[in-house]
Amino acid sequence: MADANRANRPLSPFMIGPYYRPQLTSMTSIFIRITGNALLIGAFLVVWWFLAAASGPEHFTFVNAVITSWFGDLVMFGSLWALWYHALGGLRHLIFDAGYGLELKQAELMGWGMILGSVLLTLLTVVVI
Template sequence: MASPTPRERPLSPHLQIYRPQMTSISSILIRITGNALIVGAFLLVWWLLAAATSEEYFNFVDGVITSWFGDIVMTLSLLGIWYHYLGGLRHLIFDAGRALEVETAEKLGWACIIGSVVLTVLTLLVI
């Protein structure tokens, strides 16, 4: 049996020295918003089922959705929808082989974040 010899290998970057990049943060946020939209979808389905059940139950569920908790969940769901949409457009651009330079990709990441906030505020103002 061969004896193991120590080798000089590079260490993986640790979280204390690794600087997160906009491209990785944006990708993580797309996954988070995609999964978080399920909460808003469940509330919407619950509201629709309550409307089909009875007036008392609908009033209860409508009270939950129009409360401060429901307002926060629905506003964050709206933000998630916009971010997920803009992130999908960003990935479509990447799939076309465009904007793959690091500087441009970072600008698109920031555009997704800023754009989703602006579109959320505009949507809330229109509604």
């Protein structure tokens, strides 16, 4: 028999606000999806740069000016952070898939580890390179 109260319940836990209290684990999971999609922007810029380099000096000059501008630097820095965050999120999910770290305290510690680790690894990468 169908549930009579089904229409009164929220449809998804992503209805953050009056129906769902944001938690660190859910927010980090949502940001993994966002950073995965945002990495496409940086990838498109890099592919555009390679295509411009292959097509001639006049195209390359323009594209190189875009990528080395303050906006290009900002996008590349954000892409670098997104790459580290997404990679650490993938490691966290591998640990979850192995059956470890599923307790709330451990899951939250790994979430904070993802956040702080991605920032530190991004800054370390920028300083070293």
